[in-house]
Amino acid sequence: MTTCAVVGCVQIFDGEFSPYSASHSIADVAAANVLKAAILCAFGSFHILKWPVLSTVAAAVALICTKMALFRGWTDGHGAAAAVLLVTTACTLCQLAAVRSSSFVNDYGEADPDVELMPTVAVTTVPKSETAISSNAQSKSPLSFQYLPEEDDDLAEPLLTGDYDEVEAGGHNGGNGKGGRAPAADGKVRGQNGGNGKGVRTPAADTKASTMRSLLHYAQPDALLLSLGLCFLLVSATARLALPNFTSRCLAAVVSSEGDGKDHLFNNLQFRNNLAYLVGTAAVYAFFSMLRIWCTAKAEVRLMARVQRVLFAAIMRQDISYFDKYGTGQLTSRLTSDATMLGAIITTNCNWVIQTSLSLFGSMGYLFFLEPRLAGVYVAIATVFFVITRQFGSFVRKLQKKIQDVKGDANQVADQSIALARLVRAFAAEEWEQHHYDKSNLDMVREQLRSKMAYSLYVPVVAIVQNALTFAVLCLGGFYVTRGQMSGADLTAFLFYSQTVQDNMNTLSEQIISLFQGLGAGEKIFEIIQHQPTLPITGGLVPPGEPKGELKLNNVGFAYPGSPQLRVIENMNLTIRPGERVAAVGPSGGGKSSLVGLVLRYYDPVQGTVLFDGHDIRVLDPRWLRRQIGVVTQDPFLFGVSVRDNIAYGRPDMSLEEVHRAARLASAHDFILQLPLGYETVLGERGVTLSGGQRQRVAIARALARQPKLLILDEATSALDSSSEHEVQTALQTLHAKTRTSMLIVAHRLSTIQDADRILVIQRGHIVEQGTHTELLARKGVYSVLVSRQLQTELLEGDQP
Numbered sequence: 123m124t125t126c127a128v129v130g131c132v133q134i135f136d137g138e139f140s141p142y143s144a145s146h147s148i149a150d151v152a153a154a155n156v157l158k159a160a161i162l163c164a165f166g167s168f169h170i171l172k173w174p175v176l177s178t179v180a181a182a183v184a185l186i187c188t189k190m191a192l193f194r195g196w197t198d199g200h201g202a203a204a205a206v207l208l209v210t211t212a213c214t215l216c217q218l219a220a221v222r223s224s225s226f227v228n229d230y231g232e233a234d235p236d237v238e239l240m241p242t243v244a245v246t247t248v249p250k251s252e253t254a255i256s257s258n259a260q261s262k263s264p265l266s267f268q269y270l271p272e273e274d275d276d277l278a279e280p281l282l283t284g285d286y287d288e289v290e291a292g293g294h295n296g297g298n299g300k301g302g303r304a305p306a307a308d309g310k311v312r313g314q315n316g317g318n319g320k321g322v323r324t325p326a327a328d329t330k331a332s333t334m335r336s337l338l339h340y341a342q343p344d345a346l347l348l349s350l351g352l353c354f355l356l357v358s359a360t361a362r363l364a365l366p367n368f369t370s371r372c373l374a375a376v377v378s379s380e381g382d383g384k385d386h387l388f389n390n391l392q393f394r395n396n397l398a399y400l401v402g403t404a405a406v407y408a409f410f411s412m413l414r415i416w417c418t419a420k421a422e423v424r425l426m427a428r429v430q431r432v433l434f435a436a437i438m439r440q441d442i443s444y445f446d447k448y449g450t451g452q453l454t455s456r457l458t459s460d461a462t463m464l465g466a467i468i469t470t471n472c473n474w475v476i477q478t479s480l481s482l483f484g485s486m487g488y489l490f491f492l493e494p495r496l497a498g499v500y501v502a503i504a505t506v507f508f509v510i511t512r513q514f515g516s517f518v519r520k521l522q523k524k525i526q527d528v529k530g531d532a533n534q535v536a537d538q539s540i541a542l543a544r545l546v547r548a549f550a551a552e553e554w555e556q557h558h559y560d561k562s563n564l565d566m567v568r569e570q571l572r573s574k575m576a577y578s579l580y581v582p583v584v585a586i587v588q589n590a591l592t593f594a595v596l597c598l599g600g601f602y603v604t605r606g607q608m609s610g611a612d613l614t615a616f617l618f619y620s621q622t623v624q625d626n627m628n629t630l631s632e633q634i635i636s637l638f639q640g641l642g643a644g645e646k647i648f649e650i651i652q653h654q655p656t657l658p659i660t661g662g663l664v665p666p667g668e669p670k671g672e673l674k675l676n677n678v679g680f681a682y683p684g685s686p687q688l689r690v691i692e693n694m695n696l697t698i699r700p701g702e703r704v705a706a707v708g709p710s711g712g713g714k715s716s717l718v719g720l721v722l723r724y725y726d727p728v729q730g731t732v733l734f735d736g737h738d739i740r741v742l743d744p745r746w747l748r749r750q751i752g753v754v755t756q757d758p759f760l761f762g763v764s765v766r767d768n769i770a771y772g773r774p775d776m777s778l779e780e781v782h783r784a785a786r787l788a789s790a791h792d793f794i795l796q797l798p799l800g801y802e803t804v805l806g807e808r809g810v811t812l813s814g815g816q817r818q819r820v821a822i823a824r825a826l827a828r829q830p831k832l833l834i835l836d837e838a839t840s841a842l843d844s845s846s847e848h849e850v851q852t853a854l855q856t857l858h859a860k861t862r863t864s865m866l867i868v869a870h871r872l873s874t875i876q877d878a879d880r881i882l883v884i885q886r887g888h889i890v891e892q893g894t895h896t897e898l899l900a901r902k903g904v905y906s907v908l909v910s911r912q913l914q915t916e917l918l919e920g921d922q923p
């Protein structure tokens with residue numbers, strides 16, 4: 123179509139209304155088809171731009187038909203070409219309809235397009251004594267593994283039911299060896315696939331080059347779109363390169379017409395032709411730019427979403443110790459700002475780099491073509507000036523970076539004060555916070571003024587450099603023109619192209635900087651994606667039959683991965699029989715919560731074994747294990763969804779009756795019914811619209827809804843008032859009487875665990891005493907001291923008015 127338009131324009135301007143030839147018709151049809159293919163590919167999911175696309179196709183057809191009519195295409199025996207045109211247009215519309223119906227993914231669902239990129243880790247080791255049992259549940263899972271018994275102390279190698287590929291793993295393994303996969307000396311580890319029978323190749327990311335490779339790997343699904351974008355880019359960049367030439371030629375024609383006595387500028391053939399080429403080239407540039415932008419923008423959006431999905435999956439599968447080490451802020455910024463920067467690399471940055479490089483080197487080449495000596499001098503001076511302005515620019519950028527840091531500090535102060543407004547008010551610390559904020563604010567002002575001052579110097583320096591270059595070109599070029607060694611038109615073109623060279627030099631360097639920043643962000647992202655957790659989240663043994671809920675610790679020792687030298691649990695032996703209610707008490711920092719973490723397999727012990735129903739929990743499918751254990755912690759985290767969804771968390775298939783039952787057991791049913799929308803009431807962020815006691819009861823209901831075989835209450839009733847606590851205690855006793863669920867209750871308030879079957883006193887990582895309340899009191903050891911201290915405290919509190 124564009125070709126048609128350009129040729130048509132030229133013919134009209136030339137006044138050559140020559141008969142429309144058969145070759146013209148065929149060329150038109152071919153052009154229309156090429157255009158159609160481009161549009162189809164570019165606007166694959168054209169549901170977004172339905173009307174622009176359809177209008178473009180209609181305009182193409184109308185233009186070609188008009189042109190054929192104008193040039194007597196219909197009457198000169200070219201009906202066949204016209205018929206071909208109509209048929210192909212009809213086909214185009216059908217294809218567009220087909221593309222529309224097939225290209226849009228509403229949800230990732232079963233036909234997940236990114237399944238091969240998803241990190242899949244489900245590795246565990248099996249002690250020699252264990253036999254792998256492949257349950258129904260496991261064989262249905264997309265991650266299907268069989269295990270060989272562990273040989274020596276080496277890691278067991280998972281055997282996949284499908285093929286497996288070698289996975290390059292540049293990131294560190296990060297594991298302590300147990301249950302993880304250590305990278306081999308050559309930096310390669312064995313990987314497993316996602317159950318689709320094909321291997322997953324995860325590229326390494328320890329350098330910028332490998333980050334780029336990884337990124338290209340993630341961009342592969344959009345390879346066609348990107349290739350098209352590249353083709354459109356080459357066309358639009360070439361057109362852009364040609365524009366100043368036609369502009370300068372037009373200008374030269376205008377100058378040469380000065381005072382020539384002709385009525386109309388359009389009578390000047392040189393002006394007419396160059397103007398027609400200028401209009402045609404500008405149309406080509408605009409049209410192909412539109413196609414290029416659409417293709418690359420679509421690829422960018424998809425690439426970013428893909429990276430974010432894979433990254434989120436990678437974060438979610440990390441060990442708990444990983445979350446201990448890296449804060450929420452760091453990980454979420456990887457998901458947001460870093461992913462955005464990374465997504466822009468292939469599309470925005472690379473696009474600009476290619477486009478400006480083409481324009482830069484093309485313009486430079488043309489300068490040399492116009493006048494090599496002038497071009498040589500110009501490029502030499504421009505390069506020196508460019509280096510100077512770059513240096514100055516990077517100094518200004520450093521100052522701006524500092525501003526960002528100071529701004530970040532100020533924002534952090536503001537964020538904290540606003541988020542903790544209640545605390546600030548309670549401590550009457552408004553002035554202190556204001557003083558804090560003012561300090562950061564003044565730092566910000568100081569840095570900003572410094573930067574603005576540098577910038578105010580930078581702008582004139584750049585202006586002087588640019589004008590000095592123009593000055594040099596005009597002087598030297600003018601000298602050549604006056605000596606007849608160069609035409610005036612060529613000097614005008616030279617000036618235009620030299621401006622393009624300068625602009626492109628600046629843009630190219632800016633884009634290269636952004637590209638490297640994006641690669642830096644990418645390195646951090648791929649580091650997380652390739653970081654192999656040591657503990658699996660799924661896969662492993664699912665024991666047959668109904669679980670009993672027996673827990674056993676055999677000579678367990680544990681230290682947190684962050685401080686491996688500090689044993690927080692030492693040589694601990696413990697058995698909780700099915701149906702038994704065991705309480706753990708003891709001084710703060712004794713290791714009670716660490717024990718809970720071990721039972722839930724947030725961490726693996728560094729010594730000994732934790733057994734559930736007689737199986738080492740390291741061989742059990744962690745998902746199955748955690749389904750058998752209900753947990754309620756001191757800080758009840760609730761999601762900002764409905765009460766019902768909070769209780770049925772992780773089990774969307776749970777019936778309303780089951781939800782009600784769990785809420786009744788947790789003494790939460792009555793207050794939930796009094797909420798504005800009952801069970802459908804949406805809670806505020808982290809459940810802030812409920813009182814502490816209400817939140818705790820919803821959390822207990824959530825744990826009970828899964829009908830666990832072992833219920834862990836880690837300071838679960840500490841936030842309740844005495845009447846709510848009494849209610850929940852009664853509810854838990856009824857639950858225990860009904861279901862004989864085993865319980866491990868961590869408590870500080872000793873009055874709440876007096877009727878436990880057994881009480882463990884944990885101090886400095888050891889069980890120092892155990893027995894019933896009466897037995898322990900009679901022993902007059904640590905427990906009796908704790909009880910008497912607490913009694914004294916309660917008495918003192920009771921005395922206070």
Ligand SMILES: Nc1ncnc2c1ncn2[C@@H]1O[C@H](COP(=O)(O)OP(=O)(O)OP(=O)(O)O)[C@@H](O)[C@H]1O
Nearest residue numbers: 446682684685690709710711712713714715716717
């Ligand atoms: N994520 C962690 N990384 C490193 N050390 C930790 C971590 N969590 C706890 N600890 C340390 O482990 C020890 C035991 O802590 P734990 O939370 O198990 O004690 P606790 O008996 O539950 O205490 P409290 O009754 O106060 O809740 C403490 O010395 C604590 O500093």
